Structure formats: structure tokens, C-alpha cells
Amino acid sequence: MTGYLGFVFRKIGSAILIVFVIICVNFLLFRIVPGDPIRLMFRDPRMTLEQIELLREQFGLSGTIWEQFVAYLRQLFLNGNLGVSIFQARPVTTVILERLPNTLLLVLTAVIIAIILGTILGAITGWKTGTKLDAFLVSNSLALYSIPAFCVSLVLLVLFAYRIGAFPLAGMTTPGLRLTGLAYWQDVAWHMFLPAVAVLIGYVGQYVLITRNSMQDVLDQDYILSARAKGVKESVILRKHALRNAILPVVTMTGMNLARAVTGSLQVEIVFSWPGIGRLMYEAILKRDYPILQGLFLIFAVSIVVANLVVDLIYGRIDPRIRVGGGQ
DSSP: OOHHHHHHHHHHHHHHHHHHHHHHHHHHHHHTSSSOHHHHHOOOTTOOHHHHHHHHHHTTOOSOHHHHHHHHHHHHHHHOOOOBOTTTOSBHHHHHHHHHHHHHHHHHHHHHHHHHHHHHHHHHHHHTTTSHHHHHHHHHHHHHHHSOHHHHHHHHIIIIIIISOOSOSSSSSOTTOOOOHHHHHHHHHHHHHHHHHHHHHHHHHHHHHHHHHHHHHHHTSHHHHHHHHTTOOHHHIIIIIIHHHHTHHHHHHHHHHHHHHHHOOHHHHHHTTOOSHHHHHHHHHHHTOHHHHHHHHHHHHHHHHHHHHHHHHHHHHHOTTOOOSTTO
């Protein structure tokens, strides 16, 4: 099969193969731990052999490796079961789904604003290469992109939450208040402002630099020179010719950043105690809650594969220079 449809099927087939490999690796996470994983999770010397065997059955560690793998696939594909949390004694899927909307709300808000702001500033600095404005934007973008997220989070927390007191120190809502409707979302936005800014800062610098470099490459193309020779207005060249083609690398980066929206921003969520996926991973590491970690690793990896697949399909559709069939 040739053409774009063949390209789509090849990409989907590759993604399915990668996901299957990820599932196999995720299955082995418990099994490659040196020693007895049950003893590592439950360090109580008073546990009897009967209790240990019961826990093995509960966590899918009884029987041969092949039997465990078949049972793991059956639970995963038929029931969507990722196991049971050790410390919460609830299904891992339920625990993750409770935290996932909080992370999506935080990171997607920051990414969307960063895409708009970073693309506009990147296009301007790429168009004004060599000017003082270009030097100012590039230097500040490099600085913002280089600063670790936890440093930005700590500065914002100490300055605006602790010193000035303009924003809350932690959490997603004000404890003790049973707000509903618009008042509830205003309270959430008040708590989310500083974490969102901390996530936003790194993304903006990234988008400015990528868009700027792409704009410089596009402006050197022959069709831009031809448009100028025909007397086309500079604003039209920027909007309809340069920016349209310079936006392609931004699409690729957006797909990766949207995948990170599922994984969350671990450092920011820890600093601000934001109850999202990143915070959940941190808590699971401290408590040695291996089923939670196993479920999170699977979701993180699959989300990145899916995001890459979507970006490849979009890129293959919008870029007229890509040939997807006949070995071209």
C-alpha cells in the first residue's frame, strides 16, 4: 500500500509493536527486582507463609512466568486492571484517574499559553534577526529554558506566596471551604497560578528558540525571495509564507509536550503540593508502592508513543514536501 494511507498504516503498526514491547518490559518490573518483591514491599518479619502466598496471588506473582504474563495481559486488556495499590488498597486505575485531571488542567493550561506566546515571540525574533530585540528575546529565552523547574518553583513560592502572600503556599483548593460553581473554579485558578507560571516559563523559552531557528531557515528559501521580488508586503510574507512553514517544528515539539502533560511536571507538583500525577509518583516512591509505579510507567510510556504517532501523522499531512509512498 502506497501513499499517505500506507504511511498511516506503517506508523500505526510500528506504534502497536512498540506498545507491546513496553507492556512486556512493564510486566518484568516486579520480576527483575533482586530478592522477593513481596518481602521488599512488606517488611514485616511476622508474616506467615500463607499470608505471603495470598499476597503473591493478589499481585499476580504466583505461578510460572508464562502464566503470570498471560494473566497480566488478560487483566490489562479485558478489565483495564493495573493492579491494586499497596497503601491505599484500591485499584491502581482508580487512583491514577483521580489525579490525572489535576495534572492535565495544570500542564495543558501552561502548554497552550506557551505555544501561543512562544510562537509569536519566536516569529518576531526570527523576523528581526540581528536587532537588539532579537538579542534580548534570545538571551532571556535561553535563560528561562536553562533554569530547572524546581528552582523557578521555589523562587515563585518564596517570593509571591511566602513573602508577599498574594497566592497560596500549596494545594489545589482552600481547605475547609466547600465552594461550588464559579467560586470553586476561581479558587482553583488562584491556587494554580504559580504552578502554571513555573511550568510555563520553561516552555515559552523552548518555543521561542525553536520558532526563531525555524523562521531563519524559512526566510532563506527561494520562495521568500521570489515573494519579495514580486512586491508582496512584508506582513503578508511573514503571515502566509514564512510562519506557515516555520510552524512545522513547533507541531513536533507540541506533541512531545502534550505527552509530558500526561506524565506531569514532577518537580513543580512536589514544590507546590499539587495533587497530580507527578505528586502521586513521588508519594509512591517514598512508600514503595510498586503497583502504582508500574501503572504510572505504563501510562507514561504509552502516552509518549501515542503522542509521537499523532505528530507523525499530522506532520505527514501538513508538510507538502514529505513523500510517503513508493519509496520516495
